[in-house]
Amino acid sequence: MKHSDEAALQATLAAMKLAQAQGGAPDAALRIDRLTRLLHLLRERADDFCTALDADFGGRPRDASLMNDVMSSFNSVKYARAQLRGWMKPERRKGVFPFNLFGARVEVSHIPKGVVGVLGTWNVPLFTTLAPLGFVLAAGNRAMIKPSELVPRTSALLQQTIAAYFAADEVAVFTGDAGLASDFSALAFDHMVLTGSSATGVRVMRAAAEHLVPVTLELGGKSPVIIGRSADIRLAAQRIVEGKAMNGGQICVSPDTVYVAQELLEPFVAACQEAHRQMFPPADGVAALTAIINERHQMRIESYVDDARARGGRIVDCGAGLPAADARLPLRLVVDAPADSMLAQEEIFGPVLQVECYADVSEAIDRINAGPRPLALYYFGSDRDEEQRVLRSTVSGGVAINDVIMHVAAHDAPFGGIGASGMGAYHGREGFAEFSHARTLYRSGWWDPRKALGLARPYPKQLHARLLKTLRV
Known part of the structure; x- marks a missing residue:
């Protein structure tokens, strides 16, 4: 069973990476479509999730589940959908002097990282998976999710509903015990986000380091x-x-x-x-x-x-x-x-x-x-x-x-969080940036001044002295 679980994880990750490479960065329309499907999932299956959560906890008021898990996730995803067109726009930055005087330009684009792994926890199992998922999808990524084994009914329902609303190479949910979570955290994702304890954060970060996977850790502590x-x-x-x-x-x-x-x-x-x-x-x-x-x-x-x-x-x-x-x-x-x-x-x-x-x-x-x-x-x-x-x-x-x-x-x-309470963030524009790569683009201008300024090889003998004079505090 362990071998087959590992194989399924690896196969899904490979399929998602291939689909992302072939499809390229999704446009705003596709991102909005994915977020809208996630909103429909939450709206249409809200009562089912409240029932599952009540059973998993052995007693959880339906209004608490609706507010803390369903609505909090829904509102976070809806906010990301409303803002993502603005977040996607390239940002103009100050150019390189004096090249910017002759048309050279610098801009920063936020491009998808690729496939993001989401490790949720049991206390608010929808919010700790679907709220970050909203920003993962807004940033143009695909996602693999491992919810907590301590809420088996909720996790099974999440797996079922995600499969109904998303293609297998867009978003996939894997359920299982701590062994599966360990295999999951060892995958070569392009980014990984965890909500859990500080001890779990250390284990996940150690596993992610094997593939230099950047991590977002939302942990806890004595607030x-x-x-x-x-x-x-x-x-x-x-x-x-x-x-x-x-x-x-x-x-x-x-x-x-x-x-x-x-x-x-x-x-x-x-x-x-x-x-x-x-x-x-x-x-x-x-x-x-x-x-x-x-x-x-x-x-x-x-x-x-x-x-x-x-x-x-x-x-x-x-x-x-x-x-x-x-x-x-x-x-x-x-x-x-x-x-x-x-x-x-x-x-x-x-x-x-x-x-x-x-x-x-x-x-x-x-x-x-x-x-x-x-x-x-x-x-x-x-x-x-x-x-x-x-x-x-x-x-x-x-x-x-x-x-x-x-x-x-x-x-x-x-x-x-910060320090023992975590690193990185989601929500807001920072959440979009967390799951994006900020890529700098330099566009050459209509004339190159290097030769006229004596900055082209072979360098003139006086260049060293001239450059030293520019080092003004």
Whole structure:
């Protein structure tokens, strides 16, 4: 089976590369047609995808799947379709002096790279495959997709629908286990994009290096929140809880650690409990909560909480009154978890929020800078000086002010990480550029001045002295 899977991957890649070479860079009409087919796929099979996602998670509200996976992908693809004609236009650049005085011109064209491999993940399986696919197709490429094996129904449906809407040498989906993912990441793509953990990013990047395949890595990390003393605590709690509850905290830009001034700790904790009760009334049960994807991940989350509790951390259950449910977990706050606890060291990726206190905001900044660079950073407050202090003193993939996660919805701006949280970006013009090669074109003018300027061989004896005089600082 492994041999046949490898052979199928290699055969598909070869067919796509041949088709791309024979067909050349697709024009705008073909790119728009491909993106339109992708939009029809999402629109016409939206309910089927919501059903598959609910089954794969063992409990995921349909409106959550519709918003987080279907609509987010749809809107991203639609934006790329609307902009691609402008993105495709060659860019005039400054010419080479003095040749530009005689008609020489320089321009940059963005040409397709060829065949792009897309490795998706399980938490938002459509968004992590079809959102980058939109920019891959807008840039004129073909694509091979490997969705996560942890969502088998969704992956199978994606494979089925892609095959119905696209030719086999345009877009193809391969389903299988981690072994197939390893074979997939070892292929000689022209570019590869991965959404996953930092550990997976290292493995994929190592495999890609064998063929010098450029990579886009959207990873994760402990995205921090700083709540300033000028913040509206109730607003901050409401938006943080809402963001953390999204997909059961299983989102790469989910708030992970909150830094709050010591005197605001108890008001913040109380506000989080109240916000959670309003969003998930005990009388309604747990149907609105998203389940943890599987038992292994649930055990991982519980081990973090148990470890923090054993080390003296304070656990606050924001879901008091909700009926017990196996995998649909309400939000818990862990206050003052020891620095060497698993919760403080690892990305939580679940409905648990680490809360730390500070006396001066510089303490929070120092703790953030002591760790890997996060995919997202959030600040709540109305103090512009403090806001700028936080922004100048930290490095992160993206930022939201007085909100969380919303920067990902900005279709006209890049989304990506830095350092341990990733590299490269998709969304916006930067997403189109990510999957394109910027090719410089020099066009000679109507007269060549080299001979008249003494720049043609054989060089005159005085050329060296003349050139030295031009080196002016």
